Amino acid sequence: MTATIDVPVAASRPVPVLRGYRFELVKLVSQWRVRALLLAAWIGPTVVVVAIHQQGTLPADTVFGRWMHATGWAGPLVALGFAGTWALPLLTSVVAGDVFAAEDRLGTWCHLLVAMRSPRRIFLGKALASLTVIGLLVAGLACSSAVAGLLAVGDQPLTGLDGHVLASADAGRAVLLAWICALAPTLALAAIGLLGSVTMGRSPMGLLLPAVVAFGMQVAQILPLPVAVRLALPGYAFLAWRGLFTSPAQLGPLLVGIVVSLLWAVLATVAAYRVFLRRDFTTAHDGSGRRAFTAGVLPLATLLALTVAVLGAATPASGSGIDQSKLQRSLATAFAHLYRAQTQELHRPDVTEAQLQTSATCTKGDGLVANSGPGSGWRCVVSWHLPGTSAVGNATYQLDVTADGRYVADGDGPRAVNGYFMVRTPSGDAPNPLWRFDGIVDLLASTGRG
Amino acid sequence: MGASLTVRARGITKCFGEVVALDAVDLDVTPGRIHGLVGPNGAGKTTLLGLLLGLAVADRGSLEILGVPVGRTLSAPDGVAGFVDGPGLYPSLTARANLAALAALRGRDARTAGVDDVLHEVGLTDVADDRVRGFSLGMRQRLGLAAALLTRPRLLVLDEPTNGLDPAGQHHMHRVLARLAAEGAAVVLSSHRMDDVGALCSEVTLLRTGRVVFSGSVEKLRAESGDLEYRLVTTAPDVARRLALDAPDLHVLDDRPGGLRAAVDPEVGPRAAGDALVVRASVAALDDLVVRLVGWGVALRELTPVISPLETAFLALTEQQDDVREQREGAR
Numbered sequence: 087m088t089a090t091i092d093v094p095v096a097a098s099r100p101v102p103v104l105r106g107y108r109f110e111l112v113k114l115v116s117q118w119r120v121r122a123l124l125l126a127a128w129i130g131p132t133v134v135v136v137a138i139h140q141q142g143t144l145p146a147d148t149v150f151g152r153w154m155h156a157t158g159w160a161g162p163l164v165a166l167g168f169a170g171t172w173a174l175p176l177l178t179s180v181v182a183g184d185v186f187a188a189e190d191r192l193g194t195w196c197h198l199l200v201a202m203r204s205p206r207r208i209f210l211g212k213a214l215a216s217l218t219v220i221g222l223l224v225a226g227l228a229c230s231s232a233v234a235g236l237l238a239v240g241d242q243p244l245t246g247l248d249g250h251v252l253a254s255a256d257a258g259r260a261v262l263l264a265w266i267c268a269l270a271p272t273l274a275l276a277a278i279g280l281l282g283s284v285t286m287g288r289s290p291m292g293l294l295l296p297a298v299v300a301f302g303m304q305v306a307q308i309l310p311l312p313v314a315v316r317l318a319l320p321g322y323a324f325l326a327w328r329g330l331f332t333s334p335a336q337l338g339p340l341l342v343g344i345v346v347s348l349l350w351a352v353l354a355t356v357a358a359y360r361v362f363l364r365r366d367f368t369t370a371h372d373g374s375g376r377r378a379f380t381a382g383v384l385p386l387a388t389l390l391a392l393t394v395a396v397l398g399a400a401t402p403a404s405g406s407g408i409d410q411s412k413l414q415r416s417l418a419t420a421f422a423h424l425y426r427a428q429t430q431e432l433h434r435p436d437v438t439e440a441q442l443q444t445s446a447t448c449t450k451g452d453g454l455v456a457n458s459g460p461g462s463g464w465r466c467v468v469s470w471h472l473p474g475t476s477a478v479g480n481a482t483y484q485l486d487v488t489a490d491g492r493y494v495a496d497g498d499g500p501r502a503v504n505g506y507f508m509v510r511t512p513s514g515d516a517p518n519p520l521w522r523f524d525g526i527v528d529l530l531a532s533t534g535r536g
Numbered sequence: 537m538g539a540s541l542t543v544r545a546r547g548i549t550k551c552f553g554e555v556v557a558l559d560a561v562d563l564d565v566t567p568g569r570i571h572g573l574v575g576p577n578g579a580g581k582t583t584l585l586g587l588l589l590g591l592a593v594a595d596r597g598s599l600e601i602l603g604v605p606v607g608r609t610l611s612a613p614d615g616v617a618g619f620v621d622g623p624g625l626y627p628s629l630t631a632r633a634n635l636a637a638l639a640a641l642r643g644r645d646a647r648t649a650g651v652d653d654v655l656h657e658v659g660l661t662d663v664a665d666d667r668v669r670g671f672s673l674g675m676r677q678r679l680g681l682a683a684a685l686l687t688r689p690r691l692l693v694l695d696e697p698t699n700g701l702d703p704a705g706q707h708h709m710h711r712v713l714a715r716l717a718a719e720g721a722a723v724v725l726s727s728h729r730m731d732d733v734g735a736l737c738s739e740v741t742l743l744r745t746g747r748v749v750f751s752g753s754v755e756k757l758r759a760e761s762g763d764l765e766y767r768l769v770t771t772a773p774d775v776a777r778r779l780a781l782d783a784p785d786l787h788v789l790d791d792r793p794g795g796l797r798a799a800v801d802p803e804v805g806p807r808a809a810g811d812a813l814v815v816r817a818s819v820a821a822l823d824d825l826v827v828r829l830v831g832w833g834v835a836l837r838e839l840t841p842v843i844s845p846l847e848t849a850f851l852a853l854t855e856q857q858d859d860v861r862e863q864r865e866g867a868r
Binding site: 099101102105106108109112113116117118192193194195196197198199200201202203366367 | 552586589590591592612614616617618619620621622623624625626627628629633637638640641642643680683
């Protein structure tokens with residue numbers, strides 16, 4: 087028996103990747119659900135931002151939500167927070183999670199392989215086409231919310247998460263950078279979607295995988311996990327962009343989050359590629375639990391374990407990354423910045439942060455529990471020096487600190503400083519910047535730095 | 537010889553786990569011919585077609601397509617087109633958009649690639665701008681053929697191409713395939729319909745459990761059929777039956793009008809009722825009976841094989857005839 091199957095093929099010319107990419111793009115965009123998603127991504131945020139602008143209630147539980155009436159730059163950041171939690175996982179599910187499974191569902195693999203003549207190029211075309219559509223969706227969410235915010239409210243300066251004020255140009259740059267940073271975890275979810283789509287075939291789990299993974303990561307971010315585990319999850323970069331809105335920027339967690347996300351994206355894509363090249367195109371593919379485990383879960387779990395180990399060894403932070411001294415430092419800084427804002431509102435003589443010499447003392451659970459970790463039982467007293475006098479002012483805050491390092495400081499008095507949501511200015515009542523504000527703790531900073 | 541063949545397969549073996557789908561299969565396909573691939577379910581037809589289309593790779597053996605050895609890579613050589621397991625079409629695109637996307641994939645402008653021509657050729661011009669989502673199976677088959685034609689194939693591979701086609705669709709399909717063959721392309725098609733094979737193919741390969749049990753011309757296959765069963769309708773059924781019973785080398789299968797056939801085959805039953813006579817005979821014995829009927833002044837209104845020669849050969853070679861007979865006996 088002759089065996090000539092190792093002879094290299096000379097007469098088969100695969101279709102160039104660019105044409106395959108266009109072909110896949112045409113197929114994706116012809117689907118009504120993809121068109122609907124694109125439409126929703128480009129119009130939905132505009133509708134929401136304008137609707138919020140029209141009503142009195144603000145989404146204060148969302149980071150930057152309380153500033154939506156003050157500056158148009160808050161709109162795209164609120165949209166980014168929502169997108170990272172809900173929109174992007176679902177969008178990547180529908181696009182990347184279905185891009186391979188759709189061929190199984192339609193029974194078109196044979197047709198596609200005969201037409202393209204190369205499984206490798208099919209994979210590349212599909213991956214690039216789905217990334218393009220996801221990119222358009224992300225761009226739509228960002229542009230739509232930014233344009234709507236700027237048109238409805240204006241490009242006023244933005245108050246950062248440590249109370250410092252970003253000029254409108256700086257705010258615009260930071261908003262753009264934040265959305266670009268969010269591309270990294272989006273890529274990771276898209277790659278997980280590709281992997282699910284390849285390994286699960288027609289099974290609905292393939293389609294749902296990015297959403298399930300994203301939901302799992304959201305749950306993980308709520309739990310009081312060690313900081314090394316938290317940062318080793320690809321979804322952390324959906325939160326870490328907040329560090330861009332402090333001065334100095336908290337770049338450590340952001341860079342770690344981006345690198346981790348990109349590692350997940352690369353590994354999941356490679357795993358999907360390997361599974362795809364090994365599949366049998368002549369039979370319907372309904373997914374295999376064993377293959378999904380060995381090709382998908384195992385490599386990603388290994389990556390997670392390695393990342394946790396590396397971060398645990400290489401970063402100075404331990405435990406939850408939230409401790410008393412970091413919180414005190416962060417709160418004192420934010421208070422000082424916002425005190426200046428209040429001073430300006432009240433048309434009082436300007437003071438500097440250095441003159442205020444602000445400090446804070448925080449305890450958790452009235453001293454009955456350890457002064458560390460997330461929770462709503464933090465109580466802080468902020469002290470500052472009144473310029474030109476030897477008097478020291480004190481203000482109390484209740485802090486609700488979440489496991490991702492974000493906190494909401496709720497003023498508890500005195501009423502003239504932070505105890506009431508409005509302050510009386512010479513031109514009438516105005517929102518009190520010290521009454522309630524958002525802050526953030528750098529999880530990776532060593533104890534004593536905020 | 538091999539150099540002039542469109543397909544030359546020798547000792548092709550393909551296994552899926554422990555299942556041997558193809559076992560040392562040889563196949564020769566000549567340019568300008570329509571080659572039928574027939575066999576019962578699970579015989580390996582689709583697997584073999586998949587190898588020709590580059591959808592799978594043989595475990596052993598050699599395969600040359602259009603003079604080029606097929607390698608380990610999953611890819612069809614240039615000049616090969618077709619489909620297995622139904623044509624792959626995208627329901628969210630129109631018929632024209634499906635073909636235009638395919639033409640663009642090949643680097644050709646949809647306007648000059650002949651999209652309208654192939655749509656016209658398969659009779660889908662009227663629905664060219666309708667989404668494929670609403671197409672019937674027959675329309676999809678025709679569009680699948682149009683997609684294959686768009687690449688101007690030198691080897692066209694089709695799996696059950698007439699499935700779901702109405703008579704007009706079958707006519708279109710036959711005409712297109714005949715034209716392609718006349719222009720020098722080779723066509724390999726699988727079919728369960730022996731009438732299709734008889735009408736279209738000049739060569740046949742018959743597979744059974746992954747092995748070739750027959751390969752040759754349709755005429756040669758027809759000759760393998762041996763004695764056939766015939767259905768006769770005459771002006772004098774009683775006389776015809778008596779003459780048949782007396783005839784040498786002729787076996788009367790039902791000795792009362794409509795009895796056996798009606799019991800075995802509900803489709804035949806109503807037509808057989810009353811005047812039909814079913815016999816099994818060689819062609820010579822049947823000729824003799826006809827002469828005797830005419831001699832007795834009995835007019836012959838209908839004389840048809842109950843099962844076509846090709847189908848009989850198919851059943852004989854795949855050893856399914858005994859099963860069919862057993863079913864008939866059981867029904868009796």
